[in-house]
Structure formats: C-alpha cells, structure tokens
Amino acid sequence: MIKSLLIANRGEIARRIIRTARRLGIRTIAVHSDADTAMPFVREADEAVLIGPAAARDSYLRQDRTLDAARQTSAEAIHPGYGFLSENAEFAEAVIAKGLIWVGAPPTAIRAMGLKDAAKQRMVAANVPVTPGYLGEDQDPARLQREADAIGYPVLIKAVAGGGGKGMRKVDKASDFLAALESCRREAASSFGDDRVLIEKYILSPRHIEVQVFGDTFGNVVHLFERDCSLQRRHQKVIEEAPAPGMDAATREAVCDAAVKAAKAVDYVGAGTVEFIADAAEGLRADRIWFMEMNTRLQVEHPVTEAITGQDLVEWQIRVASGERLPLRQDELSINGWAMEARLYAENPSNNFLPSTGRLEHLHLPTSVRVDSGVEQGDEVTPHYDPMIAKLISHAPGRRQAANELARAMASVEIWPVRTNAVFLARTLRHPDFLVGAVDTGFIARHLADLVPSTEPDERVLQAAAAALLPTGAQEAWTALAGFRLNAEAYRLVSVEVDGRPYLVSLDHPELRARNGSQDVLFIDGEAWPFSPPRADHAGGGLNLTDGAVIAPMPGIVIAVSVSERERVVRGQPLVVIEAMKMEQSLSAPFDGTVAELKAISGAQVTEGSLLVRIEGDK
Template sequence: MFKRILIANRGEIACRVIATARRLGVETVAVYSDADAAALHVAMADRAVRLGPAPARDSYLRADLILEAAKATGAEAIHPGYGFLSENADFAEACEKAGVVFIGPPASAIRAMGSKSEAKALMDKAGVPLTPGYHGADQDPAHLQAEADRIGYPVLIKASAGGGGKGMRLVETSADFEEALASCKREASASFGDDKVLVERFVTRPRHIEMQVFADSYGNAVHLFERDCSIQRRHQKVVEEATAPGMPEDLRQRMGEAAVAAALAVGYQGAGTVEFIAETASDGTPGDFFFMEMNTRLQVEHPVTEMVTGQDLVEWQLRVASGEPLPLMQEEIYDYGHAIEVRLYAEDPDGGFLPSIGVLNHLRFPQDSEGIRIDTGVRQGDEISPHYDPMIAKLIAYGPNRDVAIARLLAALRETEVAGIATNRDFLIRVLSQEDFSEGLLDTGFIAAREEMLLPGRPRADDIVLAMATLIELDGEARKARARAATGGDPYSPWARADGWRLNDAGPVDLKFKDFDGERSIRTRHHHGAWHCRVDDGAEIEATLLSVTDDFLEARIDGDRRTLGYSRSETQTGDRLTLFYGADTFVLDRLDPLASATGGDQSDHALTAPMPGKVTAIFVAAGDTVTAGQSLMILEAMKMEHTIKAPADGTVDALPFAVGDQVTDGAVLISFAEE
C-alpha cells in the first residue's frame, strides 16, 4: 500500500478520498486554487499545495503543476477523482513517465473509451450490444443530417468526447437538426476541446442502467452490480439507486457479463462504469439493452454501490493501483438492501436550473440519521463560485428495501437547510414523492413528462408561515431590546420590552414582508400570552411562541404545534428570512420603512446576467420586436449553455455586449424600450 498519495481534485470527491486514505493510514496531499485556499479538502489533508488562480485551466487542469506538487511532497501516486484530469490519457502517461502511479486505468484504456465512436467499434467486436446510429469520422453537417434522416427520428446528437450530459441534444424532427447540431458542437468544443459528434437512435422509453466494474493487473475483472440513473434533467443525473428497481435476474447477469467483457476488451484496470440504455416496458421493467459508453474513472454515484455491497471502492482503487489483486472475486460479491442518492446542487429550479452563486450563509444536514450518508466538500460560510461544479453535497439513504430507503432520504432532505443561495432541495423532495417513482416506473423522460408537478413555481407563503415569520421577528426585536437595556438602561423597565406591552392597552405591531409575489402585511396584538396575527386584512391567527433559537422555531398556531428551521441575514432594506417548512423553502424580506433603499431593483426593462459567463450567440438586434419566450441570446457559464429568453413581448432597445464578450453577474445583457 502507498504511504502518501496526492489528490488531483477538489470538493466532495477529494474529501471522500481523504477519508478512506486516513482510515488506511495513507498520508494525503491536497492541491488547491486561489478560490479554494480555505476549502474543506485543504483542511482535511495532511499537506496542501497551491496550484494557481481560480480558473480550472490555470490550476486543476495544469498537469505540470500537479506533477511538480507530487514530486515536491514525495507522493507515490495520484488519485484524479472524477472530472478535471481523471479521464485524460496524456496525464496518465505523464504520471508514468514521472514515476508516479496514476490511480486509474492505463492510458490505452482511457483512449479506447475516450472517443464514443472508437469505443462503440471496440464493443461491437467484443459482442456488446450497440444502439443503431452513426459513429463515423465524416463530420460534415449535411452528411450528419443525412445519417440522422436514415436512422429515423427522434435521434440523439452526442459529443464524441463528452460526458456528464454536456454536448448532447435530442432532435425530434429533421427540420430541427441543423440548429441542434450547431449548439451541440459549440458546447462540446467549450467543454472538451473537441466538437466531433455521433448520432444515435433515441430509445423512446429508455432507462439508464450502468454496471460498476473493477479489474486488476492480473487479468481479473468483476462487476459490483448495477445502478439505475434514469431520473435525469438535460441528460444530467438527478437520482441514482442500487440496485435497479424491477431488474430481472437474467438481465442482470447478461448485463454484468457484457460489462466485464467491455472491461477486458480494453485491458482495463481499476474502477470503471459501463453505461447501458435499456428499452422499458409499460410496467417499468427493463428489457433489451445497448452500450452507451464507459466512464474510465470512479463515478459520482459510487456511494450507492458501496452501501449495498458493503465495499469501499476507493480502498479497492488504492489496493489495485498499488499492485494487489482484486479484494474479492465475482462469486464473493453480494448485494443487500437498497440505496438511493440525490445530488444537492446550488441551482434555481424555478429559474431554469441556472447555477446559484454565493455564500452558504446557513448549512445544516441531518445528524446521525439511521441509514443516511452525507458526502460533501463544503461547510457553512463557504462560497459557491462560478468556476466549478455547483454541487453542495450528495445525500445517500440505505434501507432493507426500496420503500424504506425512499422514506429515509425524504426525511433527510426535509432536515437539510441551505440559505444564501438557491438550491434544488424542494425539487428533489417532489421527485422522490411522486407515486410513479415509488412504484419504480422510471425512464429518462420522467422529469420532462411531469414538469408541471415537479416545477410548480416558487411557493407563496401562507398565513401559517407568515405568522411564524412574525414570531421570529418579534423575538429578534425583543432580544435587541434586552441587549440595549443591559448595556445602558434598566433591563426590567417595561420600555425595554418588545412584546406589544402598553400601559393601558396591548397596542398593535405592524410588520411587512416581501416575497417573489409582492408585499405582505401582518398586524399583530399581544393578548393573554399569545399573538393575534391578521395577514393582509384576512382571517386572524393565534400564534404562541413555545421556543426559539438562532435557527429553529417551535410555536403553537391555532392550537397546533408547528416547527420550522430558519436562517436570518441582512439586506439593504432589512432582515431576510429563509424558512424551511416541511418540503418547501420560503424567502421573505422584512421591509423596514426607515431603512435607506439604496440600489433599488433592476429595471423592469432589462434582462441581466444570472451569473458570470461568456456570450456565445445573439439572435436579435436593436429595434427588433420580440415575443414572450423567444430565444434572444446564449450565455455560456460553467461550460453549459443557458438560453436567455424574452419574459414578455417588447422591442429590443440595446445590446451592450457582442458574441465572445465576458459578462459579470448582474450585467445588463439586453435592454428594452419602455413601451
């Protein structure tokens, strides 16, 4: 076993590798960019080496700097994690030349599987089932369209060097092919430096099922069963589980044999994942399957495999890379129970799933919950930057069966609280709560077919939520009053109280909140130990404060005990409350009439950049008349294309930026005539 390894990655995967290395007594070296100087993985490692500025191309993608760090620290091996250089054959070769072990497959295997076209040719020779399509070298757009027309629509255009859902477009008709191809090539070039694509028949009711494989340097190869990754959005995985629901045993055996054959065909070593697409019956049962690709690295979703097999896949990686044989042979590997994983992202589902950039003002995960595992690389106070993937954490639940695993994961999500940025927490809860999901009726179109239910829009705070927000604010005022009295006045004076006390009568206290839907008014009176709240001149609610801390409230609302978690932060116009109530997250701004409203809202006649990025396409010009929903511009951020659309009918007044320009968060992209 190695004595010291370097981890050429960041975030939760770096922390994950460090945890196993520490358990095995292996020292770890972290690397970091300027943006990650105070990151969790840097704090966890035994040593840490700065690479360079924040952009990945100047830090985590600098193979030369990483190898220099390994040499300077005496690291015997490099674990690449996933992403960055994990599937870079040149880096694997450079490690070998430098005398450092690359904890992954040989460069030849990475190259063989790095091109989807070449990989499919190899799999065809190995007898692995393939999806009908075009995987050739002729990239002329007219030829590609002719091939798509021959295959028959719908087809899927995929970046040949792609992965992670980037550089992929579903095309329903021949008329849409040209535009989709151009967009796919742009994204592929930006993400992978290679705009080659392949075209395949789109399976109309597909399930995405993948096999975890492992091979050593002695010619042994095994699989550790399958994972179902069918719940996806824009070809990016949202929910992963092991094993696949409704998987017939004979299909599992055939798919496992095909996956092992794929690994052996390329002389594989270490951890890998062979991904298949499976035709699905109306009852959700998978049937015929086709090879999609092989990921020559550890997968993001590997924890669900670990939980059902009881194996540590990172430990397996370290042992195989250090020259040991596989820890177990195929007949010694068993699966128990069921595990499900979701990816908690800093993104706004109600804003087109755009990444959300900012500081994690408040971060709470469930503590010591049975069957729950949290893999994260951030802490409260850390910043989600525009430079890297916006994942906050992976929440994984295990149970003796699938129903228990789902219930545990739902409970864990409801106990998870994030404030300061938008997240997909509520969206994940809605996905897991779908009856079809519980019944195992899965396919890759699951989310798209249920958008109205899964994306109902931001929830409007009801009277109960507003009453509890009022209790939080009134308690905060009372604390401030007591603090002022303690520092310069009489703490027992009735004038130091903020509970509505008056000499002759319980006077009213008026509060105003603002959410996405406008202002909300609450008038309260304190009477016989309770607050009587009237919301927007509607019905009156009786609210009694039972207990409150800096982030948790317990109250009795009209006789019923209610609890919620919350976070308070300050804005230019007053307090901001983020409330976590059941499956919903609410953001309310307390409006202070005495506060100076500097800055103000953005103009109603302009579209601003939701994050830093680069303008890659503009479809309109000044003076053009546009309609609501029309595509106006494409902004590339985090190597993904985001289409900026018109929120309403209007006339374009000005376009401050040109194609190729970099824009900052909040910059005006398009302004409209006031009429």
C-alpha cells in the first residue's frame, strides 16, 4: 500500500482524497495556490506546499512545481483528482519518470482517449458503435463547412482535446457555421492549447449515458453500471443519477459490455468513464446508443456510483495504483437503490447564471444527504476556479424518493451573500417531467421558465420580511422560513425593501417572523432575500442599459474587444467578451449609435459593475 500521497488538485476532490487516504493510514500532502492558502483541504492535509499564485496556469497547471513539491515532501505517489493535470499524459509520464506512483490511467490510455477523433477511430476498430460525423485531419474551415453540410444540420462542433462542455458549439443552420467554428476554436485554444475540432451529427432527443469502468494491472476490467447525466445546461452537467431511468436489463448489459470493450482496447488501468450519446426519441435502445468519448480519470459525479454499489472508488484507485487486484469481480457487483447528485454552484440563475463571487459570510448545508464540499463558512469564492460550492447526493430505494429527498435538502441550503443555484436545482428535481424520467439534454432549455426563479419576491417573502421589521414579541416563527430580523415600528401596512426594491406590504400575518441573526436575510426554499427598512434615497442612480452604458455583469478578464472609440455600432453588435470561471460572456450594443467611451482593454481584469463601453444613441 502507498505510504504517502500528494494530491495535485484542490477543493472538494482534494478533501475527499485526503479523508480516504487517512482512513487507509496514508500520509497526505496538499499543493495549493496563493488564493487557496486558507482553504479546508490545505488545513486537513498532513502537509501543504505553496506552488504559485492564484491563476491555475501559474500554480495547479505547473507540472514542475507539483513535481518539486513531491520531491520536497518525499511523496511516494501523486493523485491528480479531476480537472487540471488529471488527463495530461506528459505529466503522468513525468511522474512515472521520477520514480513516483501515478494514481491514474496509464499515459498510453490517456493519449489514446484524449483526442476525441483518434479515440473514435480506435473505437471503430474495436467494434464499438460511434456517433456519425467527421474525424478528419483537414481543419480548413471550408472543408469543415462542407462536412457539416453533408452530415446535415443540426451538427455539433467539438474540440478534439475538449471536455467539461468547453470548446463545443451546436449549429442549427449552415449560415451560422463559420462564426460558431471561430468561437469554438478560440475557446478550445484558450482552454486546451489545441484548436482542432471534429464534427458530429447532433442527436435531437439525446440522453447522456456514461458507464463507470475500472481496470487493474493484471488485465482485469469491470464496470460499475451506468449513470445518466442528461440534465445539462450549456453542456455542463447539473444533476446526475444512477442507474439511468428507463434502462432495461438487456440495454444495460449491451452498453456496459461496450464500455468494458472500450477500456480493454486501450489496456485501461484505474478509474475511467466511457460516455455514450443515446437517441431517446423511442426510449433507450442498444442500437441507438453510440460511443462519444472516454474520460480517463475519476468523474465529478462518481458519488452516485458509490452510493448504488456501496464501493469507495477513491480507495479502489489507491489500491490498484499500489499494485493490488480489483477489490471485486463483476459478478460481485450489483445495483442497490437509486442515487442522485446535484451540483450547487456560486451563480445567479436569475441573471443568466452568471458566476457570483465573494465571501461566504453565511453557509449552512444540509445534513440529511451526503455533502461533498470544498468550502466552509468564511471562505472566499474567487473568479479563478470552477464555481462549485458543493455536491449534494441522495440515496433511496427508488428514483422518486431520491429526487424528493434531494429537493428537500436543496431547499434547506442557506448561503449569503454569494448567490447560488439552489432554488433552480430544487425546482428541477420537483418538476413533473423529471419525476417521471422524461429527461434528455434539452430538458433544462425547454423548461427554463419554470426552473429559474423570478427576481421579484413572492407574497411569502414580502410577508416574512415585513413581519421581521415589526418589534420583537410576535408569538412564533414561520416554520417554512429561516433567516434574520431587524426591529422597527409596528404597522399594519409595512414599507420594506427586499433585494434593493421597495414594497408596501399589507401584513396579514404579523405573528410570522424569521429567526434572529446578525444580518437581514431571509432564506426560503434555498433562495436568499436581503431585506431592510426603506431608504429615503431609494431612487438612487447608477449605470444601466438605457444610459447606453455596457457594464461588466461579473468579475473577470476581458478576452476580446471588438470595437474602437467613435465607431458606429448597431443594436446587438458584439462589443466585448469577458471570461470568468471558465465561462465566456459576450456583451452587445443595446441600441444603434456610436462608441462614446471605451474603457475595456483586452487582457485586463474587471470588477462586477465596471463600465466597459458607453454607446451614444442616434439623435
């Protein structure tokens, strides 16, 4: 068994690896950036090494600094977690060359599956069905356009080195292809250092089915059944579950056998995920499920597989890397119940899901379900890394029960002042179509109006906020609420500001009151509502689109400026592109006019609310 383990990652996966390793009696070393010095995973490791500044390219993506940290601490092995260097074959080779144990897939397997076009060609040779598309070397835009036209729209442009939804664009018609290709290539080059793409037929009723596979150094490969990751937004997974709804025994056997065949084709060792795309227009059928790609690492959603199989996949990784055989044979693995995972992000669904950053001044996560989190109260959510706050995982005898338990847990989340997608997740889990298993990758887009909360407070919020401004002495708390209270004069008609907007509330239930605290925030069904007595100067002012001011909707880096001062622009014309937390946001002209001011500078860091461009309208 490995004696000392360096974790080349951060956040919740670093904490998970540390805790599993400690249970196995293994010493752990955390590497961290300047931004993560005070984070929980750094405190929980037996030893910690600073490897650079906040930007991942200067710290977590620096192979040399991670290897130096391993040498300094006499680490015996390196676990890359997921993301960052976890699927970097050069890094895996460098780890092995230093005489260290690599807790991951062999470099040859990473290379074989790392490029989507080469991986699909290998799968074709192994008789694994693949999605129709273009995998050629010719990357001339005109050639790619011709191939897309021949496949038939809609098509999907995908970076060959992509992952996590980056470097991916759906194109609905030929006239949009070249613009989408340019955007996809720019994002792919920025994220992966490789702007090559492939073209796939876009499946109109797609389900995202993936199979957890595991191999050891003795040639044994098993699967741990499938997961359904169809609930996505912008190609990013939102809710995952295991097993997949609507999967019958025969289809499960066919898909899982194909996944094992794919793993054996590259002599796979360790944890991996074989991803399939299914055309679910007529339900899940083995002849309508195709290989899409393989992730040669542990996946974010691995806890749902752990829940239904009762296995610790991180422990399996460590044991296999230590030279042991797989803990169980295929016939010793079975499915027990149903599990679901929801990703709690620091983002604002009511503002186009833009990232939300800042200090977690108040953080309460439920105890009724499994919670994997990389943060604690008082920690900072920065723009430097993925905005996931936690993963919440339920496990129950049946699917509906698992969904209901997870929805209740999500509704009990309390976080402030960082905004989250908790209420969006709770609504998704409660949606009637979701509960009956009518899911595909377009589910969220179709039902977005039902899932995204309104920016206007409902009557419950207004009543609770107004009641909280009354003098103390009301009889009982409103049991559906948790939050904070201020004192004020008692009136039947109460003026109150909620989330910065004034309301006059006819208070029907003055006995309904939120609990006391140090801030003035109500938490209702996972949503946070700041409230206060009305301000005399409420009208305020500031920049808005009617002024022609285009402001930064989130903190980030300006990656493109498409206009110059005094340039004529038309409504909807792209002006500036901002990137934060792995997401691009394009800002456009609000109306026809002239660029009167240009504050945005390519490469500059901007704060939320900063003036980027001001457009002067036509007289």
